[in-house]
Amino acid sequence: SAVISQKPSRDICQRGTSLTIQCQVDSQVTMMFWYRQQPGQSLTLIATANQGSEATYESGFVIDKFPISRPNLTFSTLTVSNMSPEDSSIYLCSVYRVGVTEAFFGQGTRLTVV
Amino acid sequence: AQSVTQPDIHITVSEGASLELRCNYSYGATPYLFWYVQSPGQGLQLLLKYFSGDTLVQGIKGFEAEFKRSQSSFNLRKPSVHWSDAAEYFCAVGDAGGTSYGKLTFGQGTILTVHP
Numbered sequence: 088s089a090v091i092s093q094k095p096s097r098d099i100c101q102r103g104t105s106l107t108i109q110c111q112v113d114s115q116v117t118m119m120f121w122y123r124q125q126p127g128q129s130l131t132l133i134a135t136a137n138q139g140s141e142a143t144y145e146s147g148f149v150i151d152k153f154p155i156s157r158p159n160l161t162f163s164t165l166t167v168s169n170m171s172p173e174d175s176s177i178y179l180c181s182v183y184r185v186g187v188t189e190a191f192f193g194q195g196t197r198l199t200v201v
Numbered sequence: 202a203q204s205v206t207q208p209d210i211h212i213t214v215s216e217g218a219s220l221e222l223r224c225n226y227s228y229g230a231t232p233y234l235f236w237y238v239q240s241p242g243q244g245l246q247l248l249l250k251y252f253s254g255d256t257l258v259q260g261i262k263g264f265e266a267e268f269k270r271s272q273s274s275f276n277l278r279k280p281s282v283h284w285s286d287a288a289e290y291f292c293a294v295g296d297a298g299g300t301s302y303g304k305l306t307f308g309q310g311t312i313l314t315v316h317p
Contacts, residue, residue: 192244
């Protein structure tokens with residue numbers, strides 16, 4: 088399995104500001120992803136966090152809005168930039184274990200933008 | 202592109218009753234299929250998964266699911282529901298390889314309410 092720690096667990100932010108979410112995994116993983124879960128909605132993949140290179144973004148998500156860092160195989164950050172109320176969501180970090188064919192998820196960061 | 206449909210947004214059952222949550226997927230090849238459960242304020246917990254072999258898979262907490270290729274379905278079942286099963290359930294499909302490996306596409310989720 089994989090133990091994933093996300094910080095902060097929740098935050099209330101002013102519009103126009105930015106928030107950086109941290110994701111720490113208890114062991115090295117190749118594949119790390121960031122998802123968004125808008126209120127009452129399902130999970131949508133934002134991007135793949137690539138170690139040592141730029142993240143790969145899904146359609147509808149851009150680097151300027153959601154910059155991602157992945158300095159090593161156990162850590163990643165997601166920044167939500169220039170926030171608006173529409174960014175209020177739960178953001179989840181996920182890692183995929185090839186050997187066990189399973190995605191593990193952090194507890195999520197509940198973001199409210201006011 | 203792959204997609205997942207969970208036709209039932211909300212299901213209510215009585216404690217002790219049987220449960221079936223529906224999931225239909227669209228995928229070009231043999232998919233990796235998953236069921237996750239999300240309790241209020243919690244992250245996602247894997248209930249079970251399928252990627253090959255026996256089409257009836259057993260999971261945790263007494264859940265099982267059956268992969269039916271002809272119907273593109275992966276329905277989740279439990280013979281007797283407990284009050285603690287009240288949560289939101291997500292079906293997901295993943296790529297077996299290629300550039301999308303490791304990425305999951307989720308259904309809309311089914312909220313399960315359990316009456317005593």
